[in-house]
Amino acid sequence: MADVIVIGAGLAGLNCAALLREHGIDVEVVEASDGVGGRVRTDHVDGFLLDRGFQVLFDGYPEAKRALDLDALDLKAFQPGADIWWDGRMRTIGHPLRDPRSVPQALKAGIGGPGDVKAAATWLRQAKPLATATAPETTADQRLRDLGFSDAVRERLLRPLYRGVFLDPDLNVSSHLIDQVFSQMASGRTVVPARGMGAIAEQLAARLAGGSIHLNERVTKVGEGSVELASGTTLHAEHAVVIAAGTVDACALAGIPAPDARSSTCLWYAAASSPAGKRIVLDGDGTGPVNNVAVMSEVAPSYAPAGQSLIAASCVGLPAGDDAALDAAARTQLTTWFGSRVHTWDLLRIDRIEWAQHAQPPGSLSSGVRWLRDKVVLSGDGTENASIDGALRAGRRAADLVIAATVAAKV
Numbered sequence: 001m002a003d004v005i006v007i008g009a010g011l012a013g014l015n016c017a018a019l020l021r022e023h024g025i026d027v028e029v030v031e032a033s034d035g036v037g038g039r040v041r042t043d044h045v046d047g048f049l050l051d052r053g054f055q056v057l058f059d060g061y062p063e064a065k066r067a068l069d070l071d072a073l074d075l076k077a078f079q080p081g082a083d084i085w086w087d088g089r090m091r092t093i094g095h096p097l098r099d100p101r102s103v104p105q106a107l108k109a110g111i112g113g114p115g116d117v118k119a120a121a122t123w124l125r126q127a128k129p130l131a132t133a134t135a136p137e138t139t140a141d142q143r144l145r146d147l148g149f150s151d152a153v154r155e156r157l158l159r160p161l162y163r164g165v166f167l168d169p170d171l172n173v174s175s176h177l178i179d180q181v182f183s184q185m186a187s188g189r190t191v192v193p194a195r196g197m198g199a200i201a202e203q204l205a206a207r208l209a210g211g212s213i214h215l216n217e218r219v220t221k222v223g224e225g226s227v228e229l230a231s232g233t234t235l236h237a238e239h240a241v242v243i244a245a246g247t248v249d250a251c252a253l254a255g256i257p258a259p260d261a262r263s264s265t266c267l268w269y270a271a272a273s274s275p276a277g278k279r280i281v282l283d284g285d286g287t288g289p290v291n292n293v294a295v296m297s298e299v300a301p302s303y304a305p306a307g308q309s310l311i312a313a314s315c316v317g318l319p320a321g322d323d324a325a326l327d328a329a330a331r332t333q334l335t336t337w338f339g340s341r342v343h344t345w346d347l348l349r350i351d352r353i354e355w356a357q358h359a360q361p362p363g364s365l366s367s368g369v370r371w372l373r374d375k376v377v378l379s380g381d382g383t384e385n386a387s388i389d390g391a392l393r394a395g396r397r398a399a400d401l402v403i404a405a406t407v408a409a410k411v
Helices: 011-022 062-067 102-108 114-126 140-147 151-166 175-187 198-205 247-254 323-338 340-344 388-410
Strands: 002-007 027-030 042-045 048-051 075-077 082-086 089-093 190-193 219-223 226-229 234-243 261-271 280-283 292-295 309-316 346-358 370-373 376-378
Touching: 002 011, 011 027, 011 198, 011 388, 042 198, 048 261, 048 309, 048 346, 062 388, 082 151, 114 140, 114 175, 140 151, 140 175, 151 175, 151 280, 151 292, 151 309, 219 234, 219 247, 234 247, 234 388, 247 346, 247 376, 261 323, 309 323, 323 340, 323 346, 376 388
Parallel strands: 002 027, 002 234, 082 280, 234 376
Antiparallel strands: 042 048, 075 190, 082 089, 219 226, 226 234, 261 309, 261 346, 280 292, 292 309, 370 376
16 A cells, blocks of 8 residues: 555656655555666667667756756757758758857858748747647648748758657647747757766656665556556555556556557667767758767767767658668668768667657647546646656646645545
8 A cells, every 4th residue: 555656657657756755645656667767768788878769858848947956967968050961961050049150151051041030039939838828729830831931941950850859750740839849949958968868767766765666567457546467466545546657558547549659760870980060960851761860979978988979860750671771771871961981880779669759739738637537647748748848747747636635635
Protein backbone atom coordinates (compact mmCIF):
# COMPACT_ATOMS: atom_id res chain seq x y z
CA MET A 1 0.00 0.00 0.00
CA ALA A 2 1.24 3.46 -0.96
CA ASP A 3 -0.50 6.84 -1.00
CA VAL A 4 0.01 7.10 -4.76
CA ILE A 5 1.28 4.76 -7.47
CA VAL A 6 2.74 6.35 -10.59
CA ILE A 7 2.91 4.22 -13.73
CA GLY A 8 5.89 5.19 -15.86
CA ALA A 9 9.30 6.63 -15.01
CA GLY A 10 9.44 9.00 -17.94
CA LEU A 11 9.71 12.74 -17.37
CA ALA A 12 6.00 13.14 -16.60
CA GLY A 13 5.94 10.31 -14.07
CA LEU A 14 9.19 11.34 -12.41
CA ASN A 15 8.17 14.99 -12.09
CA CYS A 16 4.79 14.01 -10.70
CA ALA A 17 6.33 11.63 -8.18
CA ALA A 18 8.99 14.14 -7.09
CA LEU A 19 6.40 16.84 -6.48
CA LEU A 20 4.18 14.45 -4.53
CA ARG A 21 7.07 13.39 -2.32
CA GLU A 22 7.92 17.03 -1.62
CA HIS A 23 4.37 17.38 -0.27
CA GLY A 24 4.86 14.46 2.11
CA ILE A 25 2.90 11.97 0.00
CA ASP A 26 4.22 8.40 -0.11
CA VAL A 27 4.67 7.49 -3.78
CA GLU A 28 5.88 4.39 -5.62
CA VAL A 29 6.81 4.40 -9.32
CA VAL A 30 6.56 1.31 -11.52
CA GLU A 31 8.37 1.26 -14.85
CA ALA A 32 8.23 -1.41 -17.55
CA SER A 33 11.74 -0.82 -18.93
CA ASP A 34 15.17 -1.22 -17.36
CA GLY A 35 15.79 2.47 -16.68
CA VAL A 36 14.29 5.87 -16.03
CA GLY A 37 13.58 8.59 -18.57
CA GLY A 38 11.23 6.99 -21.07
CA ARG A 39 12.40 8.26 -24.46
CA VAL A 40 14.81 10.69 -22.80
CA ARG A 41 17.70 8.37 -22.10
CA THR A 42 21.42 8.28 -22.87
CA ASP A 43 23.59 5.22 -23.48
CA HIS A 44 27.36 4.94 -23.14
CA VAL A 45 28.75 3.27 -26.28
CA ASP A 46 32.51 2.93 -26.82
CA GLY A 47 33.17 6.15 -24.93
CA PHE A 48 30.43 8.11 -26.73
CA LEU A 49 27.17 9.42 -25.26
CA LEU A 50 24.28 8.36 -27.50
CA ASP A 51 20.86 9.75 -26.71
CA ARG A 52 17.84 7.71 -27.76
CA GLY A 53 17.57 9.53 -31.07
CA PHE A 54 18.56 13.15 -31.68
CA GLN A 55 17.10 15.29 -28.89
CA VAL A 56 17.60 18.80 -27.56
CA LEU A 57 16.26 20.93 -24.73
CA PHE A 58 15.08 24.51 -25.09
CA ASP A 59 16.11 26.30 -21.92
CA GLY A 60 13.28 28.74 -22.59
CA TYR A 61 10.80 26.02 -21.64
CA PRO A 62 8.88 27.38 -18.61
CA GLU A 63 8.41 23.90 -17.13
CA ALA A 64 12.11 23.14 -17.42
CA LYS A 65 12.87 26.29 -15.44
CA ARG A 66 10.32 25.23 -12.84
CA ALA A 67 11.19 21.54 -12.53
CA LEU A 68 14.93 21.31 -13.18
CA ASP A 69 18.16 22.68 -11.77
CA LEU A 70 19.42 23.86 -15.14
CA ASP A 71 22.80 24.98 -13.78
CA ALA A 72 23.46 21.51 -12.38
CA LEU A 73 22.83 19.99 -15.82
CA ASP A 74 25.85 21.88 -17.18
CA LEU A 75 24.03 22.82 -20.36
CA LYS A 76 25.93 23.24 -23.62
CA ALA A 77 24.39 25.43 -26.30
CA PHE A 78 24.09 25.13 -30.05
CA GLN A 79 25.01 28.23 -32.00
CA PRO A 80 21.88 30.13 -33.05
CA GLY A 81 20.88 29.91 -36.67
CA ALA A 82 21.56 27.06 -39.08
CA ASP A 83 23.73 25.85 -41.92
CA ILE A 84 21.56 24.94 -44.89
CA TRP A 85 22.53 22.66 -47.77
CA TRP A 86 20.69 24.12 -50.71
CA ASP A 87 21.22 23.91 -54.47
CA GLY A 88 24.74 22.54 -54.37
CA ARG A 89 26.30 24.61 -51.60
CA MET A 90 26.22 25.22 -47.88
CA ARG A 91 24.72 28.51 -46.75
CA THR A 92 24.74 29.94 -43.24
CA ILE A 93 21.97 31.95 -41.65
CA GLY A 94 22.30 33.44 -38.18
CA HIS A 95 19.53 34.38 -35.80
CA PRO A 96 18.21 37.66 -37.27
CA LEU A 97 16.50 38.73 -34.03
CA ARG A 98 19.55 38.12 -31.86
CA ASP A 99 22.27 39.01 -34.32
CA PRO A 100 21.16 41.62 -36.86
CA ARG A 101 24.67 41.55 -38.31
CA SER A 102 23.89 38.10 -39.71
CA VAL A 103 21.19 39.50 -41.99
CA PRO A 104 23.53 40.82 -44.73
CA GLN A 105 25.30 37.45 -44.82
CA ALA A 106 21.99 35.64 -45.25
CA LEU A 107 20.92 38.03 -48.00
CA LYS A 108 24.24 37.53 -49.77
CA ALA A 109 23.76 33.78 -49.53
CA GLY A 110 20.39 34.12 -51.24
CA ILE A 111 18.35 33.19 -48.17
CA GLY A 112 15.38 35.52 -47.90
CA GLY A 113 15.17 39.28 -47.82
CA PRO A 114 14.08 42.20 -45.63
CA GLY A 115 10.50 40.96 -45.79
CA ASP A 116 11.52 37.78 -44.00
CA VAL A 117 13.10 39.74 -41.15
CA LYS A 118 9.85 41.69 -40.86
CA ALA A 119 7.84 38.43 -40.89
CA ALA A 120 10.02 37.00 -38.10
CA ALA A 121 9.56 40.13 -36.00
CA THR A 122 5.79 40.00 -36.55
CA TRP A 123 5.75 36.33 -35.59
CA LEU A 124 7.64 36.98 -32.38
CA ARG A 125 5.22 39.76 -31.48
CA GLN A 126 2.15 37.60 -32.17
CA ALA A 127 3.33 34.27 -30.74
CA LYS A 128 1.58 33.35 -27.49
CA PRO A 129 1.84 30.43 -25.03
CA LEU A 130 -0.72 27.69 -25.66
CA ALA A 131 -2.75 28.65 -22.61
CA THR A 132 -3.25 32.22 -23.86
CA ALA A 133 -3.44 31.65 -27.62
CA THR A 134 -6.39 33.48 -29.12
CA ALA A 135 -5.63 33.57 -32.85
CA PRO A 136 -7.70 31.27 -35.10
CA GLU A 137 -6.07 27.84 -35.21
CA THR A 138 -4.81 26.48 -38.50
CA THR A 139 -1.88 24.28 -39.54
CA ALA A 140 1.74 25.22 -38.96
CA ASP A 141 2.29 25.15 -42.70
CA GLN A 142 -0.50 27.68 -43.28
CA ARG A 143 0.78 29.82 -40.41
CA LEU A 144 4.17 30.20 -42.10
CA ARG A 145 2.45 31.16 -45.34
CA ASP A 146 0.15 33.68 -43.63
CA LEU A 147 3.11 35.37 -41.96
CA GLY A 148 4.47 36.22 -45.39
CA PHE A 149 7.80 34.43 -45.37
CA SER A 150 9.38 34.07 -48.79
CA ASP A 151 9.34 30.71 -50.50
CA ALA A 152 13.09 30.38 -49.96
CA VAL A 153 12.98 30.92 -46.20
CA ARG A 154 9.80 28.91 -45.73
CA GLU A 155 10.88 25.88 -47.75
CA ARG A 156 14.66 25.90 -47.26
CA LEU A 157 14.93 26.92 -43.62
CA LEU A 158 11.66 26.81 -41.68
CA ARG A 159 10.19 23.63 -43.15
CA PRO A 160 13.26 21.43 -42.51
CA LEU A 161 13.75 23.03 -39.10
CA TYR A 162 10.20 22.45 -37.89
CA ARG A 163 9.68 19.09 -39.53
CA GLY A 164 12.65 18.05 -37.42
CA VAL A 165 10.94 19.44 -34.33
CA PHE A 166 7.46 18.01 -34.99
CA LEU A 167 8.45 14.98 -37.13
CA ASP A 168 5.73 15.91 -39.59
CA PRO A 169 6.91 16.50 -43.18
CA ASP A 170 3.72 18.37 -44.08
CA LEU A 171 3.72 20.50 -40.89
CA ASN A 172 0.14 19.44 -40.27
CA VAL A 173 0.46 20.47 -36.63
CA SER A 174 -1.39 23.15 -34.70
CA SER A 175 -0.43 26.73 -35.56
CA HIS A 176 -0.70 27.50 -31.83
CA LEU A 177 2.00 24.92 -31.20
CA ILE A 178 4.48 26.25 -33.75
CA ASP A 179 3.88 29.75 -32.34
CA GLN A 180 4.82 28.54 -28.87
CA VAL A 181 7.91 26.66 -30.02
CA PHE A 182 9.11 29.63 -32.09
CA SER A 183 8.73 31.92 -29.08
CA GLN A 184 10.62 29.51 -26.82
CA MET A 185 13.41 29.06 -29.34
CA ALA A 186 13.69 32.81 -29.81
CA SER A 187 13.76 33.60 -26.10
CA GLY A 188 16.18 30.88 -25.02
CA ARG A 189 18.92 28.58 -26.20
CA THR A 190 18.92 25.15 -27.80
CA VAL A 191 21.00 23.03 -25.44
CA VAL A 192 22.00 19.56 -24.28
CA PRO A 193 23.28 18.54 -20.82
CA ALA A 194 26.99 17.76 -20.75
CA ARG A 195 26.21 14.21 -19.57
CA GLY A 196 23.56 13.61 -22.23
CA MET A 197 19.82 14.10 -22.31
CA GLY A 198 19.39 11.24 -19.85
CA ALA A 199 20.79 13.52 -17.15
CA ILE A 200 17.40 15.28 -17.08
CA ALA A 201 15.63 12.11 -15.96
CA GLU A 202 18.43 11.21 -13.56
CA GLN A 203 18.09 14.58 -11.84
CA LEU A 204 14.36 14.10 -11.39
CA ALA A 205 14.80 10.52 -10.14
CA ALA A 206 17.34 11.68 -7.55
CA ARG A 207 14.56 13.66 -5.82
CA LEU A 208 12.73 10.43 -4.96
CA ALA A 209 13.27 8.18 -1.99
CA GLY A 210 15.61 5.27 -2.49
CA GLY A 211 13.81 2.11 -3.55
CA SER A 212 10.65 3.91 -4.68
CA ILE A 213 11.27 3.30 -8.40
CA HIS A 214 10.62 -0.28 -9.48
CA LEU A 215 12.07 -1.17 -12.89
CA ASN A 216 11.14 -4.06 -15.20
CA GLU A 217 7.60 -4.07 -13.82
CA ARG A 218 4.93 -3.88 -16.53
CA VAL A 219 1.41 -2.90 -15.52
CA THR A 220 -1.32 -4.92 -17.21
CA LYS A 221 -4.44 -3.46 -15.60
CA VAL A 222 -5.46 -0.39 -13.66
CA GLY A 223 -8.30 -0.51 -11.15
CA GLU A 224 -9.69 2.18 -8.89
CA GLY A 225 -6.75 2.58 -6.57
CA SER A 226 -4.86 -0.52 -7.68
CA VAL A 227 -2.60 -1.83 -10.43
CA GLU A 228 -1.92 -5.38 -11.55
CA LEU A 229 1.58 -6.27 -12.69
CA ALA A 230 2.59 -8.80 -15.32
CA SER A 231 4.33 -10.70 -12.52
CA GLY A 232 0.92 -11.31 -10.93
CA THR A 233 1.37 -8.87 -8.07
CA THR A 234 -1.36 -6.34 -7.24
CA LEU A 235 -0.36 -2.99 -5.76
CA HIS A 236 -2.77 -0.71 -3.93
CA ALA A 237 -2.86 3.08 -3.69
CA GLU A 238 -4.83 4.85 -0.98
CA HIS A 239 -5.35 8.10 -2.87
CA ALA A 240 -4.59 7.68 -6.59
CA VAL A 241 -2.99 5.85 -9.46
CA VAL A 242 -1.36 8.16 -12.00
CA ILE A 243 -1.02 6.75 -15.52
CA ALA A 244 2.09 8.45 -16.92
CA ALA A 245 3.38 5.74 -19.24
CA GLY A 246 4.24 6.23 -22.90
CA THR A 247 1.34 7.33 -25.05
CA VAL A 248 0.45 3.91 -26.48
CA ASP A 249 0.67 2.11 -23.14
CA ALA A 250 -1.11 4.92 -21.31
CA CYS A 251 -4.01 4.88 -23.77
CA ALA A 252 -4.24 1.09 -23.56
CA LEU A 253 -4.37 1.18 -19.75
CA ALA A 254 -6.89 4.01 -19.85
CA GLY A 255 -9.05 2.24 -22.43
CA ILE A 256 -9.03 5.16 -24.87
CA PRO A 257 -7.89 5.38 -28.52
CA ALA A 258 -4.26 6.29 -29.10
CA PRO A 259 -3.36 9.17 -31.41
CA ASP A 260 -1.29 8.59 -34.53
CA ALA A 261 2.45 8.21 -34.10
CA ARG A 262 5.22 10.42 -35.38
CA SER A 263 8.48 8.54 -35.90
CA SER A 264 12.14 9.41 -36.16
CA THR A 265 15.39 7.71 -37.04
CA CYS A 266 18.92 8.72 -36.05
CA LEU A 267 22.21 7.44 -37.41
CA TRP A 268 25.10 7.94 -35.00
CA TYR A 269 28.56 8.24 -36.55
CA ALA A 270 32.05 8.50 -35.07
CA ALA A 271 34.59 10.51 -37.07
CA ALA A 272 38.21 11.53 -36.76
CA SER A 273 37.32 15.15 -37.48
CA SER A 274 34.26 17.35 -37.31
CA PRO A 275 32.40 18.15 -40.55
CA ALA A 276 30.58 21.18 -39.10
CA GLY A 277 30.45 23.58 -36.18
CA LYS A 278 27.89 24.20 -33.45
CA ARG A 279 24.97 25.00 -35.75
CA ILE A 280 22.43 22.42 -36.84
CA VAL A 281 22.80 21.58 -40.53
CA LEU A 282 19.52 21.35 -42.48
CA ASP A 283 18.55 19.65 -45.72
CA GLY A 284 17.27 22.67 -47.63
CA ASP A 285 16.81 20.62 -50.80
CA GLY A 286 14.41 18.22 -49.08
CA THR A 287 15.92 15.21 -50.83
CA GLY A 288 16.60 13.15 -47.69
CA PRO A 289 16.78 10.68 -46.14
CA VAL A 290 18.65 12.87 -43.63
CA ASN A 291 16.73 15.98 -42.55
CA ASN A 292 19.34 17.47 -40.21
CA VAL A 293 22.83 16.85 -38.89
CA ALA A 294 24.34 17.89 -35.58
CA VAL A 295 27.93 17.41 -34.47
CA MET A 296 27.20 16.73 -30.84
CA SER A 297 30.84 16.81 -29.75
CA GLU A 298 31.21 20.36 -31.09
CA VAL A 299 28.35 21.46 -28.85
CA ALA A 300 29.26 19.27 -25.87
CA PRO A 301 32.78 17.78 -26.09
CA SER A 302 31.85 15.25 -23.39
CA TYR A 303 29.68 13.42 -25.94
CA ALA A 304 32.81 11.92 -27.56
CA PRO A 305 36.24 10.65 -26.49
CA ALA A 306 39.11 13.08 -26.89
CA GLY A 307 40.20 13.44 -30.49
CA GLN A 308 36.94 12.10 -31.97
CA SER A 309 33.70 13.60 -33.17
CA LEU A 310 30.15 12.37 -32.69
CA ILE A 311 27.68 13.09 -35.49
CA ALA A 312 23.91 12.68 -35.29
CA ALA A 313 22.20 12.36 -38.67
CA SER A 314 18.47 12.56 -38.08
CA CYS A 315 15.64 11.44 -40.37
CA VAL A 316 11.93 12.17 -40.11
CA GLY A 317 9.91 8.96 -40.00
CA LEU A 318 11.16 5.42 -40.52
CA PRO A 319 12.99 5.25 -43.87
CA ALA A 320 12.36 2.09 -45.88
CA GLY A 321 14.99 -0.60 -46.15
CA ASP A 322 17.33 -2.23 -43.69
CA ASP A 323 20.06 -0.50 -41.72
CA ALA A 324 22.71 -1.14 -44.36
CA ALA A 325 20.58 0.45 -47.08
CA LEU A 326 19.77 3.45 -44.91
CA ASP A 327 23.44 3.91 -43.98
CA ALA A 328 24.42 3.80 -47.65
CA ALA A 329 21.73 6.31 -48.63
CA ALA A 330 22.68 8.66 -45.80
CA ARG A 331 26.37 8.54 -46.73
CA THR A 332 25.56 9.24 -50.37
CA GLN A 333 23.54 12.31 -49.39
CA LEU A 334 26.03 13.60 -46.81
CA THR A 335 28.97 13.15 -49.17
CA THR A 336 27.50 16.00 -51.23
CA TRP A 337 27.47 18.11 -48.06
CA PHE A 338 30.79 17.22 -46.47
CA GLY A 339 32.87 15.42 -49.09
CA SER A 340 34.37 11.95 -49.36
CA ARG A 341 35.45 11.84 -45.71
CA VAL A 342 31.89 10.75 -44.91
CA HIS A 343 32.86 7.25 -46.08
CA THR A 344 35.50 7.04 -43.34
CA TRP A 345 32.95 7.56 -40.57
CA ASP A 346 32.15 4.61 -38.31
CA LEU A 347 28.48 3.81 -37.79
CA LEU A 348 27.92 3.38 -34.05
CA ARG A 349 24.18 2.74 -33.99
CA ILE A 350 20.89 3.44 -35.73
CA ASP A 351 17.91 4.38 -33.55
CA ARG A 352 14.51 3.76 -35.16
CA ILE A 353 11.89 5.23 -32.85
CA GLU A 354 8.36 4.46 -33.94
CA TRP A 355 6.72 6.44 -31.13
CA ALA A 356 8.93 9.51 -30.93
CA GLN A 357 5.90 11.79 -30.63
CA HIS A 358 2.15 11.73 -31.01
CA ALA A 359 0.47 13.57 -33.88
CA GLN A 360 -0.59 17.14 -33.01
CA PRO A 361 -2.93 18.42 -35.73
CA PRO A 362 -5.16 21.46 -35.22
CA GLY A 363 -7.79 20.79 -32.57
CA SER A 364 -5.81 18.06 -30.78
CA LEU A 365 -4.25 20.05 -27.94
CA SER A 366 -7.17 20.24 -25.52
CA SER A 367 -7.34 16.83 -23.77
CA GLY A 368 -5.10 17.69 -20.81
CA VAL A 369 -4.28 15.87 -17.60
CA ARG A 370 -7.51 14.75 -15.93
CA TRP A 371 -9.22 12.39 -13.53
CA LEU A 372 -10.11 9.39 -15.66
CA ARG A 373 -12.28 7.85 -12.97
CA ASP A 374 -12.25 7.55 -9.20
CA LYS A 375 -8.65 7.41 -7.93
CA VAL A 376 -7.17 7.26 -11.48
CA VAL A 377 -5.42 10.23 -13.14
CA LEU A 378 -4.38 10.21 -16.80
CA SER A 379 -1.10 12.05 -17.38
CA GLY A 380 1.95 11.70 -19.66
CA ASP A 381 2.99 13.90 -22.57
CA GLY A 382 0.17 12.37 -24.62
CA THR A 383 -2.15 14.64 -22.63
CA GLU A 384 -0.06 17.73 -23.42
CA ASN A 385 2.05 18.85 -26.37
CA ALA A 386 4.72 16.35 -27.37
CA SER A 387 7.85 17.85 -25.86
CA ILE A 388 9.99 17.84 -22.75
CA ASP A 389 8.05 20.92 -21.68
CA GLY A 390 4.75 19.08 -22.20
CA ALA A 391 5.90 16.00 -20.30
CA LEU A 392 7.10 18.02 -17.31
CA ARG A 393 3.88 20.04 -17.31
CA ALA A 394 1.79 16.87 -17.46
CA GLY A 395 3.63 15.58 -14.39
CA ARG A 396 3.10 18.81 -12.49
CA ARG A 397 -0.59 19.01 -13.36
CA ALA A 398 -1.13 15.40 -12.29
CA ALA A 399 0.60 16.11 -8.98
CA ASP A 400 -1.57 19.20 -8.49
CA LEU A 401 -4.73 17.14 -8.96
CA VAL A 402 -3.61 14.46 -6.53
CA ILE A 403 -2.41 16.94 -3.91
CA ALA A 404 -5.73 18.82 -4.04
CA ALA A 405 -7.68 15.55 -3.66
CA THR A 406 -5.45 14.39 -0.81
CA VAL A 407 -5.90 17.66 1.07
CA ALA A 408 -9.66 17.52 0.51
CA ALA A 409 -9.81 13.96 1.85
CA LYS A 410 -8.14 15.06 5.09
CA VAL A 411 -10.58 17.91 5.72
